[in-house]
Amino acid sequence: MAGEFLEAFALVFTAEIGDKTQLMLMTLSAKYTMMQMLLGILLGVFINHGAAVVIGCCLSNVIQGELLQIFAGFIFVIFGILTIVYEEEEGKKKSFKFGPVITTALTFLLGEIGDKTQLTAMTLAMEADYPALVLMGSVSGMLAIGLVGIIIGTSLTKRIPSNIIRIISGLVFIIFGLMRFIDK
Incomplete structure (x- = not known):
C-alpha cells in the first residue's frame, strides 16, 4: 500500500528535476510568495494527475494484469529513453493575468498535459490497488520538487549540468520499467 505512494512520489519527483516546470517555478518565484505558488501547484497538479489516475483506472x-505489467514497463523504458535523448525548448513560457494561485495552477495544469509525470500517474494507476495513493504520491512529488525549485531557484542548474540531471532522471525511469518486466 505505501509502496504505491512511494513509487509515484519517487518517479514524479525524479522526473521533474530540471524539467520545464522547475524553470517556470524559478520565474514565478520572483513574483509570488511560496505559499501562493504551492497552492497553485497543488490545485493544478491535483486536477491534471487526478484526470490521469481516473483514465488509468x-x-x-480493460487490460489484463500481466499485459498491464508489460505495457507499464514498456512505457517507463520509453519515458527513460526520451528523457535522456529529448531536450525541451526553454523559450516558451505561458503567461496568465489571473491571481498568483490561479496563474500558477493554470500554468501547471496546461504545462503538464501529456507530460511524462501525468502519463506516469496514469500508468501507475492502471496497476494500482489503491489509485488514491498514486494520486497522493504524484501530487506530493510535484509539491516537493516544486518547493525545491522555489527554494533553490537556479542554483541547481548552475552547479550540475542539465544533461547529467536528464540522464539520471532517464535512468530511474528505465530501471522502474525493467523492474516491471522482471516482476511479471
Whole structure:
C-alpha cells in the first residue's frame, strides 16, 4: 500500500528535476510568495494527475494484469529513453493575468498535459490497488520538487549540468520499467 505512494512520489519527483516546470517555478518565484505558488501547484497538479489516475483506472478494467505489467514497463523504458535523448525548448513560457494561485495552477495544469509525470500517474494507476495513493504520491512529488525549485531557484542548474540531471532522471525511469518486466 505505501509502496504505491512511494513509487509515484519517487518517479514524479525524479522526473521533474530540471524539467520545464522547475524553470517556470524559478520565474514565478520572483513574483509570488511560496505559499501562493504551492497552492497553485497543488490545485493544478491535483486536477491534471487526478484526470490521469481516473483514465488509468478505467484502462486497468480493460487490460489484463500481466499485459498491464508489460505495457507499464514498456512505457517507463520509453519515458527513460526520451528523457535522456529529448531536450525541451526553454523559450516558451505561458503567461496568465489571473491571481498568483490561479496563474500558477493554470500554468501547471496546461504545462503538464501529456507530460511524462501525468502519463506516469496514469500508468501507475492502471496497476494500482489503491489509485488514491498514486494520486497522493504524484501530487506530493510535484509539491516537493516544486518547493525545491522555489527554494533553490537556479542554483541547481548552475552547479550540475542539465544533461547529467536528464540522464539520471532517464535512468530511474528505465530501471522502474525493467523492474516491471522482471516482476511479471
